[in-house]
Amino acid sequence: MAAPLTSTARRPGTGETRTRAVVPRKRRKLRTHLATTPWLFLLPALVITGLFIVYPFLNTAVLSFTDAKLIVGGKFTGFANFARMIDDPLFWTALRNCGLYVLGCVPPLVILPLLIAVLVHTTLPGITFFRAAFYTPVVASVVVAGLIWSWMLDTKGLVNSILQWLHLVTAPVPFLSDETLILISAMLLTIWKGLGYYMIVYLAALSTVPRELYEAAEIDGAGAVRRFLSVTVPHLRSTMVLVGAISAVSAFRVFTELYVLTGSNNSGGPGGADISMVMLIRSVGTGLDGQLGYGSALSLVLFVLTLGLLLVVLRLNRREDRI
Amino acid sequence: MTTYSRRRHSRSSLVLRYVLLLIVFAISVGPFVWQLSTSLKSLGEDIYSYPPSLLPHQPTLDNYKRVSDVIPVFGFALNSLIAASMSVVANCVGAAMAGYALARLRFRGRKLALLAIVAGLLVPLEAILISQLLLVRSLHLNNTLVGVILPGAVGALNVLLMRNAFLGFPHEVEEAALIDGANAWQRFFRIGLPSVKGTIAVVALFAFMGVWDDFLWPLVVLSDPGNYTLTVGLDYLHGTFAQDERLVAAGTIIAVAPLILLFVILQRFFFRGVGEGAVKG
Numbered sequence: 147m148a149a150p151l152t153s154t155a156r157r158p159g160t161g162e163t164r165t166r167a168v169v170p171r172k173r174r175k176l177r178t179h180l181a182t183t184p185w186l187f188l189l190p191a192l193v194i195t196g197l198f199i200v201y202p203f204l205n206t207a208v209l210s211f212t213d214a215k216l217i218v219g220g221k222f223t224g225f226a227n228f229a230r231m232i233d234d235p236l237f238w239t240a241l242r243n244c245g246l247y248v249l250g251c252v253p254p255l256v257i258l259p260l261l262i263a264v265l266v267h268t269t270l271p272g273i274t275f276f277r278a279a280f281y282t283p284v285v286a287s288v289v290v291a292g293l294i295w296s297w298m299l300d301t302k303g304l305v306n307s308i309l310q311w312l313h314l315v316t317a318p319v320p321f322l323s324d325e326t327l328i329l330i331s332a333m334l335l336t337i338w339k340g341l342g343y344y345m346i347v348y349l350a351a352l353s354t355v356p357r358e359l360y361e362a363a364e365i366d367g368a369g370a371v372r373r374f375l376s377v378t379v380p381h382l383r384s385t386m387v388l389v390g391a392i393s394a395v396s397a398f399r400v401f402t403e404l405y406v407l408t409g410s411n412n413s414g415g416p417g418g419a420d421i422s423m424v425m426l427i428r429s430v431g432t433g434l435d436g437q438l439g440y441g442s443a444l445s446l447v448l449f450v451l452t453l454g455l456l457l458v459v460l461r462l463n464r465r466e467d468r469i
Numbered sequence: 470m471t472t473y474s475r476r477r478h479s480r481s482s483l484v485l486r487y488v489l490l491l492i493v494f495a496i497s498v499g500p501f502v503w504q505l506s507t508s509l510k511s512l513g514e515d516i517y518s519y520p521p522s523l524l525p526h527q528p529t530l531d532n533y534k535r536v537s538d539v540i541p542v543f544g545f546a547l548n549s550l551i552a553a554s555m556s557v558v559a560n561c562v563g564a565a566m567a568g569y570a571l572a573r574l575r576f577r578g579r580k581l582a583l584l585a586i587v588a589g590l591l592v593p594l595e596a597i598l599i600s601q602l603l604l605v606r607s608l609h610l611n612n613t614l615v616g617v618i619l620p621g622a623v624g625a626l627n628v629l630l631m632r633n634a635f636l637g638f639p640h641e642v643e644e645a646a647l648i649d650g651a652n653a654w655q656r657f658f659r660i661g662l663p664s665v666k667g668t669i670a671v672v673a674l675f676a677f678m679g680v681w682d683d684f685l686w687p688l689v690v691l692s693d694p695g696n697y698t699l700t701v702g703l704d705y706l707h708g709t710f711a712q713d714e715r716l717v718a719a720g721t722i723i724a725v726a727p728l729i730l731l732f733v734i735l736q737r738f739f740f741r742g743v744g745e746g747a748v749k750g
Contacts, residue, residue: 191623194619194620196585198622202597202600268486276494287682288682288684297714307520445597446596
C-alpha cells in the first residue's frame, strides 16, 4: 500500500503535471471533438446491435440449457435438450436436408454465375440490357419467386407442359409432392435466384484480370476454353471461395424456399420429410406453445454449424494456397 | 468495362454468344413474364392449355380487382412501404453516424466498437430468432411494423459500408473546417454526408429491399392480418386460394412490380451495392 501512496503523493510535484498546468491550451493539439461525441454518434448502432443481436445471442445460449416454455419459466436442465435432439428424428431429417441443400446449391452457384459473368463481360450491343435482365430474379423476394415457381412446377404447370410437349416425359413430374423432388425444386429456386447476384460479384472481379494475360495466352494458341481455365479461373479463385462461403452459409439456413414450395399450411412436405433446420426452429420455438429451451438448443446448433461451415470453406481456400 | 473480346469476333462465335444470352434471358425473365401473362388471363381462358399460350387472348385486369377483393393487398403493400421507409431512414441515419465515428473520429474503444459491430455479422439472424421474438414481445412491439424493422434498423453491413465510404475522402477538407471551428456534428453534416451520397443511396436501397422482401421475421412477429406485409400476405393468399392460379399470379405481380421498377431506375446503385457488400461482407 505504501508504494502507490508515495507515488501519487510525488506525482503532483513532478514536471508532468506542472507543464499541463502552466501551459494550458496552446501546446495541445486542436481538440477535434468532446470525449462523449463519438459515443453519441455510435449510440443508435450500438443500441440496436446490443439489444437485438448480442443480448438475444446470449439469451439463446442460456435458454438452451433450460426447459423454458412460453408459459412457464424454465429451470436449468443441463444438456437435456441436446440429448433430446439426438433422439429427435426430425432434427436428423432437418440436418440431412440442410447438408444436401448445401451440396446441391453451392457447386452450381460457384460455377454457373461465373460462366454467365464471362458471357456478359464484353462490349457487344445490348449487353447492359442482358446484364440487368439477368439480375431481375435477385430483386424479387423469395416468397414471390417461390409462388412463381410453384405455379411453373405444378403438375399442370408450364414446366410439365414443355416436358410433355418435347416428349421427354409421358406423365407429369410431381415436382411439388414427391419428397426428393421438392428438395431439388427448392434448390433450383435458390440457384435461379442467386445467379444474377453472384454474376455481379464475379463481374467486379473479372474487371481486375489484366488484359495482357489473355493476349499472351492467345498468342500461345490457347482457345477460349483454355483461356478460361488457365487465366480466368486462377485469377478469380479467391472470389470463387468467397461465393462458395456466402452461398454455403445461406443454403444451410434455407427456410422460405422449402416453406413456400411445400405449401404454406404444413411445415416441410410429406410427413415433414423436407423440413430444414430453420423450419424446425420456427415450428418448435415460436408458436404459442413455444418450447423456448429446445428451440434455443436447436438454434445454438445452427449457429455452431454455420460458423463451422464458414471456417471449413475458408480453410479449404488456405490449403489450396499452399499447394 | 472494356474487355478483351472486343476485337476479333468471328461471326459464329458472335451468334453462339447471343444464343447463350437469349437462353439465360429466357431462364431469368421468362418466369416473370409467364406469371404476368397468367395474371392477365380471364376466367374464361384455359390457363392449362396445351401447348401453353404465352399471350392472353383477351387481356383483363379482372384478377387484380379480384385479389384486392379477397385480401387487402394494397393495404399489405402500404404496410410494406411504411416498414421499408422506416428502415431506410433508420439505416441511413444510424449507419452514417456510426460509420463517421468509426472512420473519422479518434477515441478510446474505437477498435472495440468496430469489433462488436463486425461480430454481429457472424450471427445468423435465424439462430437468434426465438430470443429476438421474446424480446420484441416483452417490449410489446410484436404485431407492429416497428417490431418488424427494429432488429435490422442499423444493419452491421451498412455501418461497414458507410465507414469505408468515410475513410475514402481526403483529410485536408475536414482539417480546414476544424481550424474554422466546426465541431464534429457540423463536420459530419456539412462535409461528411455530402461526400458519401452515393453510398447512402446504396444503403437506402438495400434497406428498402431488405424489408420489402423479408419473410421469416415478419411471419413470426405479425399475427393480425391487418398488419401483414406483402410477403406474409402473399403467403396467406397462397395458403387460402392456392387453386386459383390467376389470383396468386396477380398478387405476386403487385408485390414484385414496384421493386422491378425501382431496379430499372436505379440499376447502377444495385450493382454497386452488390460489389461493395460482397467484398466487405
